[in-house]
Amino acid sequence: MASVARVTTITVRSEKGFDDAVASGVARASETLRNVTGAWVKEQKVEVSDGRVSGWSVTLEVTFVLDD
Amino acid sequence: MASVARVTTITVRSEKGFDDAVASGVARASETLRNVTGAWVKEQKVEVSDGRVSGWSVTLEVTFVLDD
Amino acid sequence: MASVARVTTITVRSEKGFDDAVASGVARASETLRNVTGAWVKEQKVEVSDGRVSGWSVTLEVTFVLDD
Amino acid sequence: MASVARVTTITVRSEKGFDDAVASGVARASETLRNVTGAWVKEQKVEVSDGRVSGWSVTLEVTFVLDD
Amino acid sequence: MASVARVTTITVRSEKGFDDAVASGVARASETLRNVTGAWVKEQKVEVSDGRVSGWSVTLEVTFVLDD
Amino acid sequence: MASVARVTTITVRSEKGFDDAVASGVARASETLRNVTGAWVKEQKVEVSDGRVSGWSVTLEVTFVLDD
Amino acid sequence: MASVARVTTITVRSEKGFDDAVASGVARASETLRNVTGAWVKEQKVEVSDGRVSGWSVTLEVTFVLDD
Amino acid sequence: MASVARVTTITVRSEKGFDDAVASGVARASETLRNVTGAWVKEQKVEVSDGRVSGWSVTLEVTFVLDD
Amino acid sequence: MASVARVTTITVRSEKGFDDAVASGVARASETLRNVTGAWVKEQKVEVSDGRVSGWSVTLEVTFVLDD
Amino acid sequence: MASVARVTTITVRSEKGFDDAVASGVARASETLRNVTGAWVKEQKVEVSDGRVSGWSVTLEVTFVLDD
Amino acid sequence: MASVARVTTITVRSEKGFDDAVASGVARASETLRNVTGAWVKEQKVEVSDGRVSGWSVTLEVTFVLDD
Amino acid sequence: MASVARVTTITVRSEKGFDDAVASGVARASETLRNVTGAWVKEQKVEVSDGRVSGWSVTLEVTFVLDD
Numbered sequence: 001m002a003s004v005a006r007v008t009t010i011t012v013r014s015e016k017g018f019d020d021a022v023a024s025g026v027a028r029a030s031e032t033l034r035n036v037t038g039a040w041v042k043e044q045k046v047e048v049s050d051g052r053v054s055g056w057s058v059t060l061e062v063t064f065v066l067d068d
Numbered sequence: 069m070a071s072v073a074r075v076t077t078i079t080v081r082s083e084k085g086f087d088d089a090v091a092s093g094v095a096r097a098s099e100t101l102r103n104v105t106g107a108w109v110k111e112q113k114v115e116v117s118d119g120r121v122s123g124w125s126v127t128l129e130v131t132f133v134l135d136d
Numbered sequence: 137m138a139s140v141a142r143v144t145t146i147t148v149r150s151e152k153g154f155d156d157a158v159a160s161g162v163a164r165a166s167e168t169l170r171n172v173t174g175a176w177v178k179e180q181k182v183e184v185s186d187g188r189v190s191g192w193s194v195t196l197e198v199t200f201v202l203d204d
Numbered sequence: 205m206a207s208v209a210r211v212t213t214i215t216v217r218s219e220k221g222f223d224d225a226v227a228s229g230v231a232r233a234s235e236t237l238r239n240v241t242g243a244w245v246k247e248q249k250v251e252v253s254d255g256r257v258s259g260w261s262v263t264l265e266v267t268f269v270l271d272d
Numbered sequence: 273m274a275s276v277a278r279v280t281t282i283t284v285r286s287e288k289g290f291d292d293a294v295a296s297g298v299a300r301a302s303e304t305l306r307n308v309t310g311a312w313v314k315e316q317k318v319e320v321s322d323g324r325v326s327g328w329s330v331t332l333e334v335t336f337v338l339d340d
Numbered sequence: 341m342a343s344v345a346r347v348t349t350i351t352v353r354s355e356k357g358f359d360d361a362v363a364s365g366v367a368r369a370s371e372t373l374r375n376v377t378g379a380w381v382k383e384q385k386v387e388v389s390d391g392r393v394s395g396w397s398v399t400l401e402v403t404f405v406l407d408d
Numbered sequence: 409m410a411s412v413a414r415v416t417t418i419t420v421r422s423e424k425g426f427d428d429a430v431a432s433g434v435a436r437a438s439e440t441l442r443n444v445t446g447a448w449v450k451e452q453k454v455e456v457s458d459g460r461v462s463g464w465s466v467t468l469e470v471t472f473v474l475d476d
Numbered sequence: 477m478a479s480v481a482r483v484t485t486i487t488v489r490s491e492k493g494f495d496d497a498v499a500s501g502v503a504r505a506s507e508t509l510r511n512v513t514g515a516w517v518k519e520q521k522v523e524v525s526d527g528r529v530s531g532w533s534v535t536l537e538v539t540f541v542l543d544d
Numbered sequence: 545m546a547s548v549a550r551v552t553t554i555t556v557r558s559e560k561g562f563d564d565a566v567a568s569g570v571a572r573a574s575e576t577l578r579n580v581t582g583a584w585v586k587e588q589k590v591e592v593s594d595g596r597v598s599g600w601s602v603t604l605e606v607t608f609v610l611d612d
Numbered sequence: 613m614a615s616v617a618r619v620t621t622i623t624v625r626s627e628k629g630f631d632d633a634v635a636s637g638v639a640r641a642s643e644t645l646r647n648v649t650g651a652w653v654k655e656q657k658v659e660v661s662d663g664r665v666s667g668w669s670v671t672l673e674v675t676f677v678l679d680d
Numbered sequence: 681m682a683s684v685a686r687v688t689t690i691t692v693r694s695e696k697g698f699d700d701a702v703a704s705g706v707a708r709a710s711e712t713l714r715n716v717t718g719a720w721v722k723e724q725k726v727e728v729s730d731g732r733v734s735g736w737s738v739t740l741e742v743t744f745v746l747d748d
Numbered sequence: 749m750a751s752v753a754r755v756t757t758i759t760v761r762s763e764k765g766f767d768d769a770v771a772s773g774v775a776r777a778s779e780t781l782r783n784v785t786g787a788w789v790k791e792q793k794v795e796v797s798d799g800r801v802s803g804w805s806v807t808l809e810v811t812f813v814l815d816d
Contacts, residue, residue, distance in 0.1 A: 002160030007145040007195070009075040011131065017563060019629065022658060023665055024070030028134065030663030041656040044585040046566060051574030053567055059075075063147065066164065077143040079199065085223060087357065090386060091393055092138030096202065098391030109384040112245040114226060119234030121227055127143075153427065155289065158318060159325055166323030177316040180449040182430060187438030189431055206296030211281040211331070213483040215539065221359060228478030232542065248381040250362060255370030257363055263483070267283065270300065274500030279485040279535070291425060294454060295461055302459030313452040335487065338504065342704030347689040347739075349551040351607065364546030368610065399551075403691065406708065410636030415621040415671070417755040419811065432750030436814065467755070471623065474640065493767065495697065498726060499733055506731030517724040520789040522770060527778030529771055553687040555743065561631060568682030572746065588653040590634060595642030597635055603687075614772030619757040619807075675759065678776065699765065702794060703801055710799030721792040 004066045005037070013057040018044055021058045035065040072134045073105070081125040086112055089126045103133040140202045141173070149193040154180055157194045171201040208270045209241070217261040222248055225262045239269040276338045277309070285329040290316055293330040307337040344406045345377070353397040358384055361398045375405040412474045413445070421465040426452055429466040443473040481513065481541045489533040494520055497534045511541040548610045549581070557601040562588055565602045579609040617649070617677045625669040630656055633670045647677040685717070685745045693737040698724055701738045715745040752814045753785070761805040766792055769806045783813040 012025035022041060030036045040061040047055035080093035090109060098104045108129040115123035148161035158177060166172045176197040183191035216229035226245060234240045244265040251259035284297035294313060302308045312333040319327035352365035362381060370376045380401040387395035420433035430449060438444045448469040455463035488501035498517060506512045516537040523531035556569035566585060574580045584605040591599035624637035634653060642648045652673040659667035692705035702721060710716045720741040727735035760773035770789060778784045788809040795803035 002148055002150045002157060002164070004149075004161060004164045005147045007147060009129075010134075011073045011075060012070055013072075014070045021070060025072060026658065026660050026665055027663055028070070028072045030660070036660045036663065038657060038659050041658070045582060046570065046585070047582050048570050048574070048580045051571055051580065053570055061145075066146075077197075078202075079141045079143060080138055081140075082138045089138060093140060094386065094388050094393055095391055096138070096140045098388070104388045104391065106385060106387050109386070113242060114230065114245070115242050116230050116234065116240045119231055119240065121230055162318065162320050162325055163323055166320070172320045172323065174317060174319050177318070181446060182434065182449070183446050184434050184438065184444045187435055187444065189434055206284055206286045206293060206300070208285075208297060208300045209283045211283060213537075214542075215481045215483060216478055217480075218478045225478060229480060232478070232480045249378060250366065250381070251378050252366050252370070252376045255367055255376065257366055265281075270282075274488055274490045274497060274504070276489075276501060276504045277487045279487060298454065298456050298461055299459055302456065308456045308459065310453060310455050313454070333485075338486075342692055342694045342701060342708070344693075344705060344708045345691045347691060349605075350610075351549045351551060352546055353548075354546045361546060365548060368546070368548045401689075406690075410624055410626045410633060410640070412625075412637060412640045413623045415623060417809075418814075419753045419755060420750055421752075422750045429750060433752060436750070436752045469621075474622075502726065502728050502733055503731055506728070512728045512731065514725060514727050517726070521786060522774065522789070523786050524774050524778070524784045527775055527784065529774055554746075555685045555687060556682055557684075558682045565682060569684060572682070572684045589650060590638065590653070591650050592638050592642070592648045595639055595648065597638055614760055614762045614769060614776070616761075616773060616776045617759045619759060673757075678758075706794065706796050706801055707799055710796070716796045716799065718793060718795050721794070 005063050006066060007061050007063050008033070009042075009059065009061050011057060011059045013055050015055055018056045018058060021056050022060065025058065025060045026062070029062045029064070033062070033064045034067065036062060037065055038063045073131050074134060076101070076130050076132070077127065078130060079125060079127045081123050083123055086124045086126060089124050090128065093126065093128045094130070097130045097132075101130070101132045102135065104130060105133055106131045141199050142202060143197050143199050144169070145195065145197050147193060147195045149191055151191055154192045154194060157192050158196065161194065161196045162198070165198045165200070169198070169200045170203065172198060173201055174199045209267050210270060212237070212266050212268075213263065214266060215261060215263045217259050219259055222260045222262060225260050226264065229262065229264045230266070233266045233268075237266070237268045238271065240266060241269055242267045277335050278338060280305070280334050280336070281331065282334060283329060283331045285327055287327055290328045290330060293328050294332065297330065297332045298334070301334045301336070305334070305336045306339065308334060309337055310335045345403050346406060348373070348402050348404070349399065350402060351397060351399045353395050355395055358396045358398060361396050362400065365398065365400045366402070369402045369404075373402070373404045374407065376402060377405055378403045413471050414474060416441070416470050416472070417467065418470060419465060419467045421463055423463055426464045426466060429464050430468065433466065433468045434470070437470045437472075441470070441472045442475065444470060445473055446471045479541065481539050484509070484538050484540075485535065486538060487533060487535045489531055491531055494532045494534060497532050498536065501534065501536045502538070505538045505540075509538070509540045510543065512538060513541055514539045549607050550610060552577070552606050552608075553603065554606060555601060555603045557599055559599055562600045562602060565600050566604065569602065569604045570606070573606045573608075577606070577608045578611065580606060581609055582607045615677065617675050620645070620674050620676070621671065622674060623669060623671045625667055627667055630668045630670060633668050634672065637670065637672045638674070641674045641676070645674070645676045646679065648674060649677055650675050683745065685743050688713070688742050688744075689739065690742060691737060691739045693735055695735055698736045698738060701736050702740065705738065705740045706742070709742045709744075713742070713744045714747065716742060717745055718743045753811050754814060755809050755811050756781070757807065757809050759805060759807045761803055763803055766804045766806060769804050770808065773806065773808045774810070777810045777812075781810070781812045782815065784810060785813055786811045
């Protein structure tokens, strides 16, 4: 039998760093989606204020397996 | 705290022009999705009948912020 | 009036071949989504065990028309 | 039976705007090609003179159906 | 001496499958073009009706050698 | 003798539309740069508020010829 | 502990079809490489003779796990 | 009035070098096409025999202006 | 009124890690450019000496708002 | 005299994070390859279990200089 | 300490050939920019007059190190 | 029977020019690899010292046929 997964794209902003942004995005996606199995980091950006990085954001392609 | 937005892709066809296609797509997306904040125009196509443009369609990547 | 379609991405794995993976993905998507009109094959991969192909998977961008 | 369409690339320059460039390109292509059914806008450029836009040009991939 | 080939793009739709679409496109191109030597499969799409694949289409870049 | 042009990237936001964004960007670039000859529209985005487009922004690659 | 896989690119030509080309490439790669786990189909081409497809070739990115 | 140019793709092989391949392709295209104005070098490949380069080939996108 | 931002590309090398490279690049850009608002991480590379990472470098596209 | 380097692609999975994945991949590649001089991070992915990141993997293009 | 380089894009046209275009662009860039260390050839185009190449132009991404 | 070729990536630096870099890379690859049949020029870069080009480097994807 065939198995099917969906891929959805999210953008996550953290005030701590890229690693936290990825972890937060995965956690948030798992609240609404069942069976999240992975995510691909597609983009990494930073926000800048007064010459310092004040925000880190990542675009993730999140994969989750569909129930049969 | 981290904030999260989702990105969804739609294709919109208008009989008036590209600007109307973008506006219609944004309006339609906002009916079902809360907190739409922006859209990226990824593709622009036209349909042709009898040597004239009879339809304009755009592919949009629509961003909307997820509620906490 | 403008008409709007959505595009969603799925990954489908079949134990029979690429054609079956595409057909299964389309069938599975049509169970939950109304008015699926087409799909674009974006990626094709195989799994290998003991020097033989043991699984075929495709990534599909599925288009479905939104009801008004 | 299989149906076949060809895709040809044209670049069109208008002195009025992007919309006129697309319409002109479609009209010009339809003079020599039968059964033009659509076009994809691949690139949009402007020419500039004295700080103002003096020309709009688009690159189109024009599709036309081949007669059997 | 230099030898020259041209590349032209076609889109072919079959009601049987991707393999038939490729074969039909190659056959159709060879009717009008001499010395077709190969084709590159650039895109693969399916049409869907009632949850089943009802059409297979491929975009081919067809190469043919120009006579001197 | 060789002639040399530079390419610089700008992002312009207009509250009127894409055409105005392009024209404004070209005008603004021409204030500081001499001999602007053209611009390539690389990206088109919209901002959305309350289900309506409230801002149009374009990313332009602006070309200007260097004096000898 | 970290696990490491290598990715190598091969091009395979079959006289039977794309499926056979993939299977042959996987089999051939497994003769010299241990622990081949999968392959990604990157390109699909056909050779043409007398208006018919006479060869199918695929470019594969083959993954194999490195022993510790 | 709008002006229109077409873009066509050719592949040229020379036994002398890349520069000769480009020049030959431009010359050959100008035999059949009127008003060739330029060409973009998209790909550069070499053929190898006995550890030496025996052929140079380029893929060109040739632009020519259409008569009104 | 339209607002305009410029995008400039820098490459930054750090001996501490990717995060430090991003922060250093943002700080360095802010010394010479006013109103830096963000940066996009386009590439990430490492230098290697004696089997260990000895340098981390990132390519950033830095955005800064132009004064009116 | 000309100098030559090879580029090879590896995928590395770590249970600690992206930085560890890069470092591990570089270390592992240096065991079998002499003169590794750098690596380019091409892709970053995470595995997810129970809503948390359980694995970090990177795809690296590793460069090593060939001995004469 | 971190070191920073900037990347700027130029287009250079020569009446002699591609090699001259690259050399001229590098020389011209070095007149205004200090510490130019390299350049990446991104595009190669030719102009055509009367069936012969009459101009060669290249697009270069020029790198120069910023003073501390 | 299926035939199989491998593709490997090398970067070659010459102090004479791009043509020499390609020729040197092909020659060097043929020392260790049997049956090299061709190479694709993927990237072209120059090194700059004191406003002059001091090195030319190319990235090649080299194809060689595997023995049965």
